[in-house]
């Protein structure tokens with residue numbers, strides 16, 4: 001048996017078919033019908049014509065496969081030598097997904113452009129058009145519920161397919177094979193958190209107004225489509241125009257926690273909405289719907305205006321107290337038990353602060369901006385303005401919009 005060998009299993013046959021794009025016949029027999037071939041890639045005459053065919057195939061027809069096998073540690077010593085021990089053949093399975101993807105996109109695997117709890121995002125270029133794209137790959141082990149495509153990816157695809165809008169990130173493609181799923185998204189150079197950081201957390205009032213309006217336009221459209229985002233935060237908003245004072249071309253992204261409201265009103269699911277952007281009805285175990293996203297959008301608005309998060313804390317209770325310290329509670333505000341079952345009247349009491357005090361004297365919000373914040377941050381979700389209603393705010397027609 002040769003020391004360096006390539007074990008061609010049925011799995012690897014599929015890889016080869018995908019790499020070349022055509023069914024492969026070796027020595028008159030389709031590759032898929034070969035149970036196992038040991039191929040010495042290193043050279044030398046093995047006396048078998050069909051093995052020479054495989055070598056040539058790998059070297060010429062399937063350079064991507066070669067590249068891929070090497071990247072995943074299957075290859076050793078030089079360009080033309082691939083070693084796959086029989087025990088590792090099963091590990092070839094995930095490569096199918098990579099190969100399928102790499103036929104269409106040149107992916108920059110070395111450096112993810114984003115990494116989150118659910119997976120990683122990579123920059124890529126469409127091989128045909130050169131158009132940049134972002135590949136969002138979900139970690140399969142996060143799926144938790146056993147094998148298969150994680151629920152977050154399915155939710156994200158369903159939501160993105162339903163929301164073609166200039167202020168929602170565009171889903172270009174879905175590549176799905178053997179339990180893996182990659183979302184191919186239009187590429188945007190920055191997220192809002194990075195954008196604010198780059199500008200030292202000081203955005204021009206006109207830029208804030210424009211970005212907030214774009215956020216609300218995208219959000220209003222999602223809500224018209226009966227989609228709750230449930231995870232609005234600066235890192236989940238992408239920005240095309242990241243120049244100083246850039247007014248953005250903002251797009252809502254990361255629909256991994258999104259759900260359709262048409263399936264009934266969801267009750268609190270632990271972990272929905274990052275704590276700093278989470279509304280009281282979620283903190284206090286109430287039923288929730290589209291007003292959750294309006295609260296989060298208001299927190300983002302406040303953050304752009306202030307240059308630091310509106311409500312923050314290291315734990316849920318710290319965030320709750322941060323909200324109460326600014327908006328006042330609970331003496332001045334009513335949290336009916338039915339709507340907020342987990343609210344405790346024993347919470348310490350806080351006085352309401354003015355928006356000028358909260359945002360600072362330089363905020364340039366104006367009375368219209370203050371009113372908009374007020375309307376979007378109503379404790380009672382039924383009193384909170386809708387995204388569509390917020391778009392009608394005088395703030396978007398006032399001085400800040402000029």
Ligand SMILES: Nc1ncnc2c1ncn2[C@@H]1O[C@H](COP(=O)(O)OP(=O)(O)OP(=O)(O)O)[C@@H](O)[C@H]1O
Nearest residue numbers: 114116117118119121134185186187188191235254
């Ligand atoms: N289309 C895109 N273009 C450019 N960058 C993107 C794109 N989509 C995502 N990113 C980057 O990757 C990061 C993570 O993406 P996303 O929020 O969709 O994934 P996630 O794994 O759900 O993250 P998290 O768990 O942190 O919310 C984003 O904050 C952004 O910086």
Ligand SMILES: [Mg+2]
Nearest residue numbers: 116235236254
């Ligand atoms: Mg995210």
